[in-house]
Amino acid sequence: MDWQFDNSYVRDLPGTWLRQRPAAAPAPQLLLLNTALAAELRLDPVALQPIAADVFSGNRLPEGADPVAQAYAGHQFGGFSPQLGDGRALLLGEVVDIHGQRRDIALKGSGRTPFSRGGDGLAAIGPVLREYIMGEAMQALGVPTSRALATVRTGAHVQRDRVLPGAVLTRVAASHIRIGTFEFFHARGQADQVRRLADYAIARHHPQAAGAENPYLAFFDAVIAVQARLIAQWMGLGFIHGVMNTDNMTISGETIDYGPCAFMESYAPGTVFSSIDRQGRYAYANQPLILGWNLARLAETLVALFDPDEERAIDLANGRLDGIAGQYQAAWLQVMRGKLALAGEDPGDAALIADFLSLLQGADWTLGFRRLAEAVSDPGHLRPLLADPAALEGWLPRWRARLAPDAPARLRAANPIYIPRNFKVEEALAAAEGGDLAPVQQLLQVLADPFTERPGLEAYALPAPAAFAGSFRTFCGT
Numbered sequence: 001m002d003w004q005f006d007n008s009y010v011r012d013l014p015g016t017w018l019r020q021r022p023a024a025a026p027a028p029q030l031l032l033l034n035t036a037l038a039a040e041l042r043l044d045p046v047a048l049q050p051i052a053a054d055v056f057s058g059n060r061l062p063e064g065a066d067p068v069a070q071a072y073a074g075h076q077f078g079g080f081s082p083q084l085g086d087g088r089a090l091l092l093g094e095v096v097d098i099h100g101q102r103r104d105i106a107l108k109g110s111g112r113t114p115f116s117r118g119g120d121g122l123a124a125i126g127p128v129l130r131e132y133i134m135g136e137a138m139q140a141l142g143v144p145t146s147r148a149l150a151t152v153r154t155g156a157h158v159q160r161d162r163v164l165p166g167a168v169l170t171r172v173a174a175s176h177i178r179i180g181t182f183e184f185f186h187a188r189g190q191a192d193q194v195r196r197l198a199d200y201a202i203a204r205h206h207p208q209a210a211g212a213e214n215p216y217l218a219f220f221d222a223v224i225a226v227q228a229r230l231i232a233q234w235m236g237l238g239f240i241h242g243v244m245n246t247d248n249m250t251i252s253g254e255t256i257d258y259g260p261c262a263f264m265e266s267y268a269p270g271t272v273f274s275s276i277d278r279q280g281r282y283a284y285a286n287q288p289l290i291l292g293w294n295l296a297r298l299a300e301t302l303v304a305l306f307d308p309d310e311e312r313a314i315d316l317a318n319g320r321l322d323g324i325a326g327q328y329q330a331a332w333l334q335v336m337r338g339k340l341a342l343a344g345e346d347p348g349d350a351a352l353i354a355d356f357l358s359l360l361q362g363a364d365w366t367l368g369f370r371r372l373a374e375a376v377s378d379p380g381h382l383r384p385l386l387a388d389p390a391a392l393e394g395w396l397p398r399w400r401a402r403l404a405p406d407a408p409a410r411l412r413a414a415n416p417i418y419i420p421r422n423f424k425v426e427e428a429l430a431a432a433e434g435g436d437l438a439p440v441q442q443l444l445q446v447l448a449d450p451f452t453e454r455p456g457l458e459a460y461a462l463p464a465p466a467a468f469a470g471s472f473r474t475f476c477g478t
Helices: 008-012 035-040 045-057 125-140 179-187 191-205 207-211 215-237 284-306 310-322 324-340 349-360 365-370 389-400 407-414 422-433 438-447 466-471
Strands: 017-019 029-033 068-070 074-076 079-081 089-096 102-108 147-159 163-173
Touching: 008 068, 008 089, 008 191, 029 045, 029 125, 029 438, 035 045, 035 147, 045 147, 045 163, 074 179, 125 147, 125 163, 125 422, 125 438, 179 191, 179 284, 191 207, 191 215, 191 284, 207 215, 215 284, 215 310, 215 324, 284 310, 284 324, 310 324, 324 349, 324 407, 349 389, 365 407, 422 438, 422 466
Parallel strands: none
Antiparallel strands: 017 068, 029 147, 068 089, 074 079, 089 102, 102 163, 147 163
């Protein structure tokens, strides 16, 4: 079948990648094929089925594929690594989807690359399915995200803390250009390569910047805007990425790399799930701060493009960096006004939101917001969630005075009833490791419509048992 690849990254940016073929999978078996996404990419799901195991394991390259490992650097937990790159991923190529948008198609877990740094380049079935689940959940929640086109069990085994079934994920993204991609060339003093990369990213992701008086500054403005909106959406959902390193933050503003991510249940601003984030750098409440820190690293790579005069270029960069907190705050207020169904904008909204969050401390984040729909007329179901239900009485009249006329419908449309509850995800992944894919498929069906409450799915809306919640940790597994 014709995939209609048009591999502009390889064609236009020599020196930013190294060619590499995927490793052979001994006995590939298709686990999941995202038929809706396939159709969106102009791929025929029916024609894909007979060849899917071979294609999505890397055993059979589609016509027009030109697999490469992309180069990038990154600040990881604040420390700079000048060379990271795709250690277990290969960009097969790009297609233009039915919406006219260019999309990368890449394999993850397909074996060693020149950037593997001693790793095996493989992935286990659990982390691969986890990324599939999380990406599809975020898509249904309306958050910009990379997505999974397919998952394949390879028939090989992967050695981690124990021996696990190997698997490959096929990931689709607007692109895989990261802040760390710019850092890679800036760290090497390759100013021409930084400029070419910026020109490419402008044309592909932020074309409106090309016509600006200062295109590179406009490009930086555009990246700030999409990143601020993205992190505000994460915060509204209680989503914790877990590894906001600069090599995991995209220029396109999509969520990418679902390693140690998780959704917060009990609201606590200092919540950390990642087993490797021992200092809480990427805790829930720190994500907006890391947004600014990461964008400062991007600014360092671009500042020479902002103006020929170094002093003026630095002033321009600092001016933009000083404005990030305000841009994020505006994006966050927009998200939170939606979650509270407020009518228009009011100077007192920030205080109203803050006071509700104080009430919500220790309560389930998702259910706390979801039950506001009932609390418009009767807070009876909301009170039991709160540590101090009596304090709710002083807040409710202030909130009701600001409500939009159709508040209950708005509240249900803005606040999901179903999220990827950590214990349900872990149950599904454990079953899949044992060969039973049904719980994963059921979970995907639930998460595909997260805002509509349905009978029989009560277990997917409840918080984890206390014993699970107290010990749950996530790991960088893919």
